[in-house]
Amino acid sequence: MKILVADRISPLGVEYLKKQDGFDVIEAYGSSPEEVIEHAKDVSAIIVRSDTRVTREVMEAAPLLKAVGRAGVGVDNIDIDAATERGVIVMNTPGGNTIATAELTFTHMLCGTRPVVRGATGMREGKWERKQLKGAELRNKTLAVLGLGRIGAEVAKRAQAFEMTVIAYDPYLTEERAKELEIEKVDLDGAFSQADYITVHMPMTPETKGMVDEAAFAKMKDGVRVFNCARGGIIKESALVDALKSGKVAAAGLDVYEQEPLPEDHEFRSLENLNLTPHLGASTEEAQESVGVEIAEAIAEVLEGGRIRNAINMPSIDPKDLQTLSPYLELC
Known part of the structure; x- marks a missing residue:
């Protein structure tokens, strides 16, 4: 054969x-x-x-x-x-690839919280931007995990180690499983409205395509941080661009895109508060x-x-x- x-x-x-x-x-x-x-x-x-x-x-x-x-x-x-x-x-x-993708997601969370990428780039360019590059802390922030499968659960575990409060939206998540993981189960609107951080761990389906759109961003806190290492297209890209430009989203990190490779002239490439990686989730x-x-x-x-x-x-x-x-x- x-x-x-x-x-x-x-x-x-x-x-x-x-x-x-x-x-x-x-x-x-x-x-x-x-x-x-x-x-x-x-x-x-x-x-x-x-x-x-x-x-x-x-x-x-x-x-x-x-x-x-x-x-x-x-x-x-x-x-x-x-x-x-x-x-x-x-x-x-x-x-x-569960651990690899979970760790990359958390890497994006950290880089979206502390301006590590800009700091490293500036140092290579001869700059010393100590006073300009102020970040935040993960401790005492609320993370909403969208999709609590293998990868989502590993991200939640790491967030709890950083003393974050974790809530989750997953239509298949039972109350028993949520209790076991010490996570509060919420509906989608609750996840959007309560979170300081949002990570996406859902498959691309007709139901999830464009799920994080203009209406979703409108429900979020000002200054929310959003990360997707799952599948491109779950976050509507044009809506994310607008949210990043307006400051509604303070920072974001993406490893996946609607079109891959990401076009050279894509607007994402010009946004300083957006960290991009070329679909590295399983690349260990x-x-x-x-x-x-x-x-x-x-x-x-x-x-x-x-x-x-x-x-x-x-x-x-x-x-x-x-x-x-x-x-x-x-x-x-």
Whole structure:
């Protein structure tokens, strides 16, 4: 069986696949959409990160395709509907980049609180702006976490260590889980209105697209600080620009954008109270090794008739139950 690795993953993941009997691994990094279609014609599985798009056209060209693996969390570069229609399992690695993304989020929070970036840039330029660069403290501030999954919970834990009060909006958060984490569960308007800091940790869906818009900013405190290392487009970019210019938002930090790479002439690049990073959330050695090996193991297991894990469009099933359930199982 052939496995197409279309984006560069940890060498340990690729080596794991090559060591398994019966697999022919095709490494085709940086392929054009047309080349991906050509490579996919006789493959049983495709592994991607965020660069390669696995479209309906790719799947239609791949009659043997059984699974698509995403080394990472977001699957907006994979046509889930087309995969489901064709019985193709889509899997991701939700735990592998949790700490990396949480730590980057907190880095943005700190840099948006103390003007570290401007200070470092000024020092390289020969400046000494000690009196001009006044910041704030995280202690005794309120953080609203939008989306209290793995990453959101890790950010909340770090905020509590800095003596912040943490509130959270998450439609799936139970009162029991909130109590366990010592976090107050609030509705979305409550999160907007009570927070000194807001961090976003939600997937991009029709419901979350543009969720933080002009109306949302109007509900926030003056001088709020906003950070997004989740998915571009959840914060409406034009609304954020206006809020930063007016001072409604004192500072913000982004790692994700509606269009990536961020256009060279984007207005974001001219705002001094906005810190930007080029989608680095999972860019640590530890995270990349973890997600690369994890997705390689998951793909191998599926192709060998084993357990299905972290599937986006079907339940995760133990192999001992698969033979019994398979005649009745439909991709959801």
